[in-house]
Structure formats: structure tokens, C-alpha cells
Amino acid sequence: MTRNRKYQKGGHHAKELRFQVIIEIIMCIITFLSFVPILVMVITSFKSNVEIYNDFFALPKKLMLSNYNNAFKTLSGNMLNTLIVVAIAVVLTLVLAAVGGYVFGAMDFPGKKILFLIFLALMMIPGSLYLTPNYILVQKYHIFNTWWALILPWISGGQVLGIVLCRNSIEQLPGDLFEAAKLEGCGPLRCLFYIALPLEKPILSTVAVMQLVTYYNDFIWPMMVVESNNKQMITVAVRIFSNAQGTVNIGAMFAGYVIATLPIFILFMFTSRMYMEGLTAGAVKG
């Protein structure tokens, strides 16, 4: 909690002002530098190839919207794929997280500790360990080159943090809340739907934003298990598109990057609080 108490000492004012000006300048410099790649991306995406080769730093004389046209024509299908697949995966993750969080947070049953450890242990095991077997297993399960090969492993790993966060949020509730409901004759399923779920809402929205970004950004796994270009996710498709442009159409290449960034940018604009909470949620629990 920050409290605004006025400093009573005089003479500090000038010094304080100078300090604030200096840190403002430093912050602006750092911010500008970290925005350089984004600026490069956006500006270049509007330039023609000739402009790019002539003067890299110049602003585009005329906005080359054809770059976007070009990129969108190739990538719109993949973008749609990604939005669909990520939406399905996020919804399923939320279901698993809400249910699991409720079970571990509000219910009592033999073996609870062990079962929770089974979930928790997964957080400590790096994905690279089971990358190889899973690559073969999805072929064995006959879901290779289908969206299920993405969704199922995603939600399987993605549920864990969600369950832990939901459990924590439920455990923070007064303990007799569910007891009372039980005495009133409320079964576990009704408890879940009418009491736990509404209370889990805030943490679920954080989990949703967090997992959405995680799934959206995944690159290696889609590249491995999805072969058909028309089923491919945007991250991989952009790379393929980018490589196909070579040095011929750099503007369109960057327009592709912008297109791939836009959904997350929009998400961030609308949910920046949850986005930031999600970012730190993983760290805080550790």
C-alpha cells in the first residue's frame, strides 16, 4: 500500500525534480530501444522492396498496403486455424482447471495429496524430456497432422498451473462455505457450478489469457506434428511464408509478422491487467 504523505523538508524539491527528469530520460531511452524491433517491423511492413534496399531508415513514401494484402492472402487461413484451435484449447483448459481446482481445493478424499502431487510434479519436468516419445505417440494415437495433436498435449500440460491457481483461490475462501452448502443439501456438482465457478472467475480469466498466449506462441510442437500447410498454426505459417518471400518481398514478410502479432496486441490492450497478472502468476507460485 502506498500512502501519500507530503515531505516536509524544504530544498529537496529542486533535487527531486532533477532526479525525476533524469529517470524519465533513462526510461524513455530504454523504452525506445526495446521498441526498435517493433518499429522496424511496422515501418518496413509499409515499404516497397526498392525503398528497403535504397534507404533502410527512411519512412515509407507511400504506404504499401499491397504488402498486407499479399501476406493476408496467404496467412488468413492459418490465422483462422490458430484462433479456432487456441480457443478450443483454452476453453478445455479452463474446464479442467476449474474442476481440478475445485476438487483439490474444496473436497476431501483419500489419496488427495498423492493425486495433487502427480499434477504438481509435472511442473518440474521439462518438456524436452518427453518431446521424443510424444512425437511418436501422437502418430501411434493416429492424431498426427490433426489439430488434436496440438490441443490434447497443450491442455494436458496447461491444466496444471490452472489447477494450482484455482485451488489456491478456493482455499482462500472461508473453509465452512462448502461445508454449509453441503449441509444445505448441495451436491458436489452443484457446489462446483453455483459456488466454486463464480468465485473462480477472476483467476480463470487470468489463466485464460495466460494459456491463450502460451498456446498461440507455440512454434516447435506445431512444426513437428502438423504437416499440412492448410492445417498449420500461424507462427509456423509465418515462418514458411517469410522463407518463401526470400529477399524479393521483404515488405510482405514484415506485414506477415505484424499480422501474427496483432491478435496478442489486441488481447493485451483489452486485458492488460490480467495479462500482467498471468505473467507473474507463474513466478509467484514458485
Added chain:
Amino acid sequence: MNKWKNRKLLFLILAIALCIVFAVLFLYTRSRTEAVEDMGISTGAMNNALAYDAENDVSLVGTNSDNMIYAYKDGEQLWADQAKGAFSQIVLAENKGLVVAGNQDGNVYIYNLEDGTLVQTIPVQRRVVSVDVNDSEDEIAVSTLTGTSKANLYVYDFNGETLTSIDSKVKISGVSFSGDETFVAGNNRGEIIQYDLEGNELGSVSTNYSVIQLFRNGNEIVAVCKDGSYYFLDENLKIVRKGKTDNTLQAVPESVGTDQNGNYVAVGTQEGYIFVLDKKDEPVYTVQEDQSIASFSADGSSILYTGNGDFVKKINTDGISDITRNRKISKVSFILMILSMIAAGILLLFLIPGVPGKLAKLGKEMWKARMAYILLIPGLLLMWFFNYRGIFTAFVRAFTNWSTENNTLAEIQFIGLDNFKKMFTEGYFLTGMSNLLLLLVTGAVKVLTVPLICAWLCYSASGNKRKYVHRFLFVLPIVVPGVISAMIWLKIYDPNIGLINELLTKIGLSNLTRVWLGDADTAIWAVIFMGFPFVNAMAFLVYYGGLLGIGKDVEESAVVDGANRWNIFWKIQIPLLRPQFRVMLTLTLIGTMQNFNEIYILTQGGPGKATYVPALELYFNVSQFGRYGYACALGVILFIMTMAITLLNLKLTKSKDV
């Protein structure tokens, strides 16, 4: 009370009985899940051609590696002969008791079936690909290949007189009689052409892919094409039946066979698969051998086959369609057997005095909380199939030769620590580890400096609105997906149009420009420099949150004591942020070990192996080299390193709490 006990005993007996029933069912059906039977014939060499005489029960096998032809009866060798080349096809003239064998040394040898005396040698003087004998057993059709595409067709009588000779510019893969006076040949343009003895073309059929093999079964000609489709033609070249193997494995067809009645078709592939299809062209059975399947023959309802290895086997097509069913039953009965065994075990426990009470209590509790288990089932199942199963596999297979070549349980062999030794001899791993070390050190420095400075600056800024704006702007660049960011940096490093070289040229330092990612000396540093100025949004937020948590009170009391900002930062804030540092350090180190997205996009480990890291090596071994066992071993090493850091962090956290 006694009644209850009796009932328990009854249930126990029932459970044991069920267990036995399912065990018997399991063993019975499992023994009927194999249609393949070994013929017990061993040539000690690589086989290539096969013929079977049902009347005398003689199998003829031609080999590839030592140019032998063998005749077997009841698994005993009857006779053998050696030629100068590999035997390509063997056919029988049953009524005459003769064996006609085409050989790649340019001859057709005719043997006596019973004692193996060489009756006649027909010098064709070209590599013989395929032979056939007509039904009246007075003519032999031969197809040959010279070089790679010049083919000839000949018809001889049994004295070696040439009756017909045809030149072809297209590679012919098989020849067969379609009547006493006509014969057909399949070529790699996908045509099956019919000729008469004068060499006139009578007609042809077009398939879409090259004909791989062609043979005659009674009055029908069976051909298989490169895409796995097969055709049955009558003597007038009319297609009487056609179908296609379901080729999801993308195996390359090599040979084709049927049983004598032509009910089942077997398509053999280079990869050693045999796909058996029934009359409705539905796949009913699949066999997998280690070597390419070269030749088929028929014995009544059985299909005999051999391939480029030392085996001759028989597929019994009687009841072959039951096999899939039997496999299912055996699986189900196995599960039921285990379940009834468990039930019997539990019932047995109940009969021990004292246990029932405790067990009943536990059971009661579990039953009461059954909804909890039911709700957890989906999540647990997913984790089993997509995480834990893989984890167990990885640990076990890290010690095996698992690879694309050794992909069946039979082929996967335990090889001890060979995979781990390989890491130190191949060199990629060692380079990768030294790169990784560099990335870990620089990663640690990056995550402990810039985000902290940013958090402190933002925290020190006056005015909530200003704080908010700067916090927002520091975090905003995270919206660019990691791989997109890497692709932008790839362009920033571009030697021709890249920002860095352009900038250097502009400020007159063009002598410093270079191919940043293509130069082994600078590549790894370019990878490290990517993401400059390293405002890690997560670390920034964690530190910022930490600073807020310390609170103004502490600061103010320090100010009263005469401390300035500098002192407060070093003496109060940094020590109090230690938990945040530890968390970020742990996450960064683990993340750095696992992540290879950026390196994959920037350099793919190159130039040479200059920017390899173990995780990238793992990925390449899975997706490109197919060396799964080795990749698993790398995964295990990465797991151990991750675990070490996690445990260290855990221990530090614990000791702090005490």
C-alpha cells in the same frame, strides 16, 4: 455374520473362476492372432525369388547374395545349384517337372524339379528380370533389362529357340503369358501391353503409376503399381478387379502375391510390410518383416513369401479375417482377467480378520468422495497419455537404439550407456554445452540487471499515472510472439539490409559490418544480443511487485535515518528482493536450457555447430535424424540439469523459511 462371510467366500470363488475363464480366453485368442508361419527354410543368404510346387511340396528359393538356387522339401534341402548372378524369378512347368529360373547373369536355367539336374541353359545375354511359362508348357517368356531403361522381351521354346523378340525403350518390370499364344508385359510408364507371338501389340491397359511387379495366377494376371494399387486382368486384358492398399505409411510397393484362388492379395513393400486385402479390397491383415519383401508364391489358401533376408514364411488366409477380432478379444479378456484378479485380491484381503474394518472404512470414504475421482479422471487420463507415458518411455528408451530404423519393439535393443557416450564423442553436445553455459551466464546477468533497473526507475517515478504508463510501455513489447521477434532480429542482423550493418555504415564504421549470424565467431554473441535491451517483462513485473511489497514505510524510516536513494537501493531493496531474484534466476536458467526457438530461427545451430545447444540437438535428432534413443538420452540429461536447479531453489527457499 456367518452368512456374510459365506457370501464373501462365494464372491471370492466367483472372482477366481472369472479370472481363470478370462485367462483361458486370453491365451486361446492370443494364440490365434498370428497368421504367419515360418516355413523353417534357411538359405543362410539373402533371398530374392520364391516358387512353390504344391504337388510335390517343394519350395524353390533363389538368393541374391550368393547366387544360389535351393530346392526344399519338408524343410530339408533337396538340391542346390549356383549361377553367376542373382535369381530374379523362378516359375514351374509342373507337368514337365521342370523349374525355369531367370538369372541376372543373362541366362534362363531349366532344372529338373526332382533332382536338380540342369536340363537346359538359354543364353539371353541380358539381365533377366522376369520369366513365365505358358499353360501348355512349351514356351518361355522372358523380359530383360540392359542399363537402366533398355528392355527386351523374348519368347523361347524349351530348346532355347527364339520365337519372338521385341525391343522396348521403357523399363519392363514383369512379363507373363495371358494365353498360349499371347503374353503381356508391364512397364514403368504404367502400361500393361499385350503381344502375340509375332510381336504385334494387341492392346494395352493404362494404370496411373509404374508397374512394379506382374505375375500370373491361373488365368489371371496380377500387377502391382508404385502407389500401392493392384490390378487383376483376364486373358483379354480386361480389368476384373482392382484395389489399393491403404498406404498411410507411405511404404513403397515391391512385390505382389495371392493365394491360389485369388481371394486374398498380398502387397509386399520395400520397408518389409505386407498388406493383405480380402476380396472386397478391405485390408484384413498386416505383416511386418525387417527386410524388403521380394517374392510371393501360393499354396492353396496360403500365401508364401520371402524377401531380402533369410526367411521364407507362409500367411494362412483361412480365418485371417478373424484375426483382428481375436486381437480385440485377447486385449479385452486380458483387462478383464486383471480386473477379476484385483477383485479376487481385495476379497481375499477382506477374509483376513482386522483388515475388513479398515478397508471398509477406506472404501466407504472413497465411495463417498467418488465424485472427486470422477471429476479428476479426464485430467489424469490426459496426463497419462500425453505426459507420464512419454516420460516413462523417455527414461527407458534413453538406453536403447530406438530410431526410425529400429522402431518396433522387436528391433529396439538395450544398448547401455552408448547414447550417453555418443554425446561426448560426436562433438555437437560438447559445443552445445559450452554454448549453453554462455547462454546461462549471460541470461542470468540479463535477467538480474535491466529488468531490475527498469522496475526501480518505474517505482521511483512520481505520480501514479506516470508509473502506470511506463509500466505499460515496459511490458508492451511482450505482445510480439517469441518466434516473430526472432524473425525480426534475423532481419536486423541481415548483412545486406539489416539495421545493425546499416547503422554502422551510416555512422562511418562500415569496417565493423559483418555477417553477424554467419560468422562462427560472432554468431553466438548475436544470439545472446537478440532482445536488446533485455527488458524482460516478467522479471520487470516481479521486481516491481517486490518493490511495492517492501513499501514506502521502510524507505521513509530510512530517509529519516539519513539514507539516500543509493543507500536504500543497495542496503534495503536489493537484500529484500532476494526471493524475487531467486525465482527469476531459476525460471531463466530452466527456460534457457529448454528453449531453442530463437536459435532455431536465427541460425539453426550454424554456422557449422557454432550455435548448437543440447535442446536444439535433441530436436534435430527427433525430427530430422530420427535417432529417438539418442534424443531421449539428451532429454534425460536436460531433465537432470533442470532438476538440479529446481532442487537447489527448493532447498534455498526452505532454508530461508526456517
